[in-house]
Each structure stands twice: as structure tokens, then as C-alpha cells.
Amino acid sequence: MTSTRFTDDPAPARLAVGVVSAGRVGTAIGAALERVGHVVVGCSAVSEASRHRARTRLPETEILPVEDVAARSELLVLAVPDSELASLIAGLASTCAVASRTIVAHTSGASGIGILDPLTEQGIVPLAIHPAMTFTGHDEDIARLGSACFGVTAADDIGYAIAQSLVLEIGGEPFRVSEEMRPLYHAALAHGSNHLVALVVDAVAALRVGLEGEELLGQELIGDEPNGLAERVLQPLLSAALDNALRRGPAALTGPVARGDSEAVATHLRVLEEVDPQIAAGYRALSLRTAQRAGAKSELLDILKDPR
Incomplete structure (x- = not known):
């Protein structure tokens, strides 16, 4: 597996993906990435509903604590509700759970990459990749990702290239949203x-x-x-x-x-x-x-x- 931590290629071939958490959005994106060859190496799931969703959509993926998911990931997808995102990021930063040069992408529409600053200071690649789509938790979620547009915010051209590559791979259409225009x-x-x-x-x-x-x-x-x-x-x-x-x-x-x-x-x-x-x-x-x-x-x- 080609590792993003040891290459300057902005669009590496395959990635070890971690998903936090196994909600409607996270599991849909994880499943879509697996369909194009990436490997979801871990996901977090607390409630019985999220554990069932993980077992159904990502049957070969191990359910792990958040810190273990982060440690295994080259691409870490943070797909928690907006209200929980800042505290999740603070917790990951305080435990140094995310390795330097890991790509960390959150799926919140309301926030850009500024919210990822505690992790960015530790050397991660920050991305905000928001699917402009509603998710129901049913099978159509994954199919709809292929026709969705994704609002992307990144720190530099390399970040935008990575985000664009990921979105295009799963069939979506990426477009830029500046940090100040996210709200x-x-x-x-x-x-x-x-x-x-x-x-x-x-x-x-x-x-x-x-x-x-x-x-x-x-x-x-x-x-x-x-x-x-x-x-x-x-x-x-x-x-x-x-x-x-x-x-x-x-x-x-x-x-x-x-x-x-x-x-x-x-x-x-x-x-x-x-x-x-x-x-x-x-x-x-x-x-x-x-x-x-x-x-x-x-x-x-x-x-x-x-x-x-």
C-alpha cells in the first residue's frame, strides 16, 4: 500500500481509511471509498444502531476505539455531528493520536479547516469535504454520493488536489468553498x-x-x-x-x-x-x-x- 506519509504524490494510489464515526455519512463515504479500492481499516461506533450500520456497510472493517482508528489511518474521515466535531478534534490532539502527514478530512458543511487547527499544528493535512446531499441511512445514500457535489476547503493546492482526487474517484463533483464562506x-x-x-x-x-x-x-x-x-x-x-x-x-x-x-x-x-x-x-x-x-x-x- 502506498503511504501518503512518505510520498509527495498529491493523489496516492490507495489509502488506509479510518472513519469516525459509523453514522449515515461516515459509513456511506467509507463504503464509496472501498468501492474504488481504498481500504477502511477501522471505524468507531458506540450505539447499537451505528454498530449495525458499520457491520452492514463495512462488514470487513474492525470496530475500534477512536484513538486506534486514528492510529491506523492514512486518511481519517471525521463524520460526526457538527456539535461534536471541535471536542473530537481537541481529544485527538491532546492524545497525539493522529500521526504527522495523515490526511484528516471532516464532513461538516458549517466549518472549514480552521476547526482542525489543533491537529494541523501537529503536522496533519487538513481538509473539509462536505457532500451537498441528505442522508437517510438507507441503501440509496451510497448511490447518491455518485451524483453529489462536494464543498471542499483546503490549506493549499496540494490539499485541494488530494480532495479533488478523492471526490472524483467516488463519482462526485468537487468545488471550492473559501474558509470565510463556509457559514x-x-x-x-x-x-x-x-x-x-x-x-x-x-x-x-x-x-x-x-x-x-x-x-x-x-x-x-x-x-x-x-x-x-x-x-x-x-x-x-x-x-x-x-x-x-x-x-x-x-x-x-x-x-x-x-x-x-x-x-x-x-x-x-x-x-x-x-x-x-x-x-x-x-x-x-x-x-x-x-x-x-x-x-x-x-x-x-x-x-x-x-x-x-
Whole structure:
């Protein structure tokens, strides 16, 4: 095995990879790296769920304490929640568990390489490699990595070359994010992905109420389980709307707010309030932003202002 510790090659052939920890992201990245010939030589896993995930996705990888994973690694992937990353790095630095010239890559979107300073001072190669993808813990996670973009931050051109090589190997598309822009980058992704989920779940909940009791003969009853009739009604509409927004920008706006139909919007607010005041509040806030995007007249903006 070619070792990164004893070569100046920015893209060594194969790496001994350690993963901390065996969560959704870490095991997906570990499995993707193994598919292209790298070897995951150790991973940490504490909970039973993470241990099961490690055994399923990385069946030949030994589950070890964090310090042992670090000691074995030429590439150490830190895939812990954002809130745990700084303390993990501090602990690794205090025990000198990571050898000099080890590549250490964290997967946090919110942080750049500055958070790795305690280890960088000990001679490691710091990388921030964030997959712009949501992870569910299911089989599709690994496949989705192949179509994902990865936000990369590194200390120098050698670091960027290493990160680019790793991302391209697993089929992803790397792009640079400067250290100072990491918080804004992360905010944009969270705004788009997390709030999209909340929006869709609200739309499904409202539609379930509207359809309940109106099922056709032989059609499944409207229930609370996912992937039902309400979801199937919304899926092609939402997919088309997302595709249009990404390809056409603000020109993709349609519907009563974009048309300035104040009466229809007022009716929507009334019926959604009857279903769930929180859904109505979400509709009001998003409609106001839509109206601002569309340059709506004051009459519609007045309807959408918070009544409190």
C-alpha cells in the first residue's frame, strides 16, 4: 500500500481509511471509498444502531476505539455531528493520536479547516469535504454520493488536489468553498433542503385532510403513513416545480401569489388556518417571500403581513 506519509504524490494510489464515526455519512463515504479500492481499516461506533450500520456497510472493517482508528489511518474521515466535531478534534490532539502527514478530512458543511487547527499544528493535512446531499441511512445514500457535489476547503493546492482526487474517484463533483464562506454556504444548503422537507410535509398534511373520505372505489384509504395518495398527487407537481426553479430561476414562479390573486390567497389562508394554524403561518411566510420575488402589489402584501 502506498503511504501518503512518505510520498509527495498529491493523489496516492490507495489509502488506509479510518472513519469516525459509523453514522449515515461516515459509513456511506467509507463504503464509496472501498468501492474504488481504498481500504477502511477501522471505524468507531458506540450505539447499537451505528454498530449495525458499520457491520452492514463495512462488514470487513474492525470496530475500534477512536484513538486506534486514528492510529491506523492514512486518511481519517471525521463524520460526526457538527456539535461534536471541535471536542473530537481537541481529544485527538491532546492524545497525539493522529500521526504527522495523515490526511484528516471532516464532513461538516458549517466549518472549514480552521476547526482542525489543533491537529494541523501537529503536522496533519487538513481538509473539509462536505457532500451537498441528505442522508437517510438507507441503501440509496451510497448511490447518491455518485451524483453529489462536494464543498471542499483546503490549506493549499496540494490539499485541494488530494480532495479533488478523492471526490472524483467516488463519482462526485468537487468545488471550492473559501474558509470565510463556509457559514453562508451551509446556510444556503440548509435553507434549501431542510425547509423544503418542512414545506412538503405541511403540504402533504393539508392535502390528506382535503382528500380523506373521498377515495375512489378500490383506492387505498387516506392515512398517516408516507408514500400514500397525497404524496403521489404531489410528487410530479413538486418534481416539476423544483426542476423549473433550478433551470429557469424566478421565471418558474406560478400560482395565485405570482399572479397577484389576492382573493385566492386569502381563501388559502382561511382554510389552512382551519386545518392547522402552524401550516397557515408557514404558508403566509413563504407567500410573502414569493410576493416579494414576484413584485406583487401592496394589496396582496397587506394580506400576507403577520396579523399579530
